[in-house]
Amino acid sequence: MEKTEIEKMVRDRLFTLQDTGYREFHSKLIPNVDKEAVIGVRTPALRKFAKEVAKTPMAAEFMKILPHRYYEENNLHGFLIEEIREYERCIRSLDVFLPYVDNWATCDLMAPKILKKHLPELLEQIRVWIGSAHTYTVRFGIGMLMRFYLEEAFVLEYADMVAAIRSEEYYVNMMAAWYFATALAKQYEAVLPYIEEGRLPVWIHNKTIQKAVESSRIPKAHKEYLRSLRIK
Numbered sequence: 001m002e003k004t005e006i007e008k009m010v011r012d013r014l015f016t017l018q019d020t021g022y023r024e025f026h027s028k029l030i031p032n033v034d035k036e037a038v039i040g041v042r043t044p045a046l047r048k049f050a051k052e053v054a055k056t057p058m059a060a061e062f063m064k065i066l067p068h069r070y071y072e073e074n075n076l077h078g079f080l081i082e083e084i085r086e087y088e089r090c091i092r093s094l095d096v097f098l099p100y101v102d103n104w105a106t107c108d109l110m111a112p113k114i115l116k117k118h119l120p121e122l123l124e125q126i127r128v129w130i131g132s133a134h135t136y137t138v139r140f141g142i143g144m145l146m147r148f149y150l151e152e153a154f155v156l157e158y159a160d161m162v163a164a165i166r167s168e169e170y171y172v173n174m175m176a177a178w179y180f181a182t183a184l185a186k187q188y189e190a191v192l193p194y195i196e197e198g199r200l201p202v203w204i205h206n207k208t209i210q211k212a213v214e215s216s217r218i219p220k221a222h223k224e225y226l227r228s229l230r231i232k
Helices: 003-016 020-027 043-053 057-062 071-082 087-100 104-109 113-130 135-148 156-163 170-186 188-196 202-214 220-227
Strands: none
Touching: 003 043, 003 057, 003 071, 043 057, 043 071, 057 071, 071 087, 071 104, 087 113, 087 135, 104 135, 104 170, 113 135, 113 156, 135 156, 135 170, 156 170, 156 188, 170 188, 170 202, 188 202, 202 220
């Protein structure tokens, strides 16, 4: 199939799944994405579409067409990557796609299950991602540390990796705060010194405390103590 033919097939299907009310609502959550680039397809419908076509030649060709025009095309691309069952191919596909990710939602929806089976190798790839100059590649790397390395696989060095990131990008710093707030829920004693000793940039420090205080997973006593550690 020609590139234009594949794009038309995908877009025609996406527009049959359009929910205009959802488009109005969701567009407000991704303010840096042009509303005209949002079709308005709910995530379950998009995931279902991805599963239907994941193993077809059309999907493979579609993933070669970058950049995409529509937000949902990017999300479909992310869901197709999730369907990949070979680790090395999954990483290659992520490395090709991540530089084209232009918003937090597309970035955060990707969580290929195959990655969890390769944590030692993935860790080295995460180091590359968080060293990137691209906002959403860094955010994705932090997200993978948060998703896969805050329980049995946790090592304090991984928190050090996030704490060492210095960025002026809101969506990087927000993910760093989200990481530490989640770490406080899962590894409280280990990561508390990052807050007590002021090891994080002030904005991330205070945002971490805010998100931790809002969490239902952190005990009331811990929340009270964390509130006392806010930097004015």
